[in-house]
Amino acid sequence: MSTHTHPSSAESLITAQGGRITRTRVAVLEILLAADQSLTHDEIGLALAEQGIKHDRVTLYRTLDWLVESGVAHKMAGDDRARRFGVAASGPHEHAHFHCDRCGKVVCLEGLQPAVAVNLPGGYQLDRAELVLHGACPTCGKGA
Amino acid sequence: MSTHTHPSSAESLITAQGGRITRTRVAVLEILLAADQSLTHDEIGLALAEQGIKHDRVTLYRTLDWLVESGVAHKMAGDDRARRFGVAASGPHEHAHFHCDRCGKVVCLEGLQPAVAVNLPGGYQLDRAELVLHGACPTCGKGA
DNA sequence: GGCGCAAATGCTACTATGTTGCAAAACCAC
């Protein structure tokens, strides 16, 4: 297979960050790109396994860390103690998240950063704001 | 010591929630009330130890959980995987938090919930919003 | 194509945070 089957934007994203193209890295990034929600380390590991991609827990942690450091992905702490990962939006991670309190799903809401023109008590230097909305997602909301 | 040395609002808060007055519970609540920032389970445990109050790791977890359930305290996940606790403001936990990216300190910003009148993509039912501001706190900001 | 080197992986073992079950102790009403 000398001709690359699909032109995968994942690979170009990786090389753009000065990283090497590896099975795990490409697969993880493609999973994140395809996902419409933030995934836990565990969920990504499961997806990898389903694709028959052999991997190690530690490797996955390091791969995800690398993606975050490179600015390709972003990391966020949820209510449970598991971190969730998603591909970063165009700009810096300046977007809101919606956390469904019923199914625990977390989706990224792009282009939704509101006016966080709050009056900080002085002395505080604002760098970035993180907004997490809690409630029910469309799927869970219907059931009620 | 039949006369209570200090009239502790902690005790009244506890009884108001239908809980029993115990060493640990009162001490933990007083620590939280006195703190100007959110504390981790570990920090609280350390403070208890300094006061010579014997306690168990598990007891502390349960005490904190009880406080959160009773609405007296609130729980929040930080960047590290440790949960932080603080006394809840007057209303429900409708207030913002400031996370100092240098010292890791988390303070509650009361009366600061901004207009989160974001336009949700439809289907989403908003319950509450959690706003976390990142940057440098007054102490760390000066150093730079 | 083969060579060498640095980056990335995989393994084992370890730390940290949080949870569960149960018996003993403490709290509070009487």
Next chain:
DNA sequence: GTGGTTTTGCAACATAGTAGCATTTGCGCC
């Protein structure tokens, strides 16, 4: 004080994440 329920303390377990190191792999270079 006594009784009954809540709370504690202990031990063992569960889950999330980290560290060190030998091996493998991607990739530039010849």
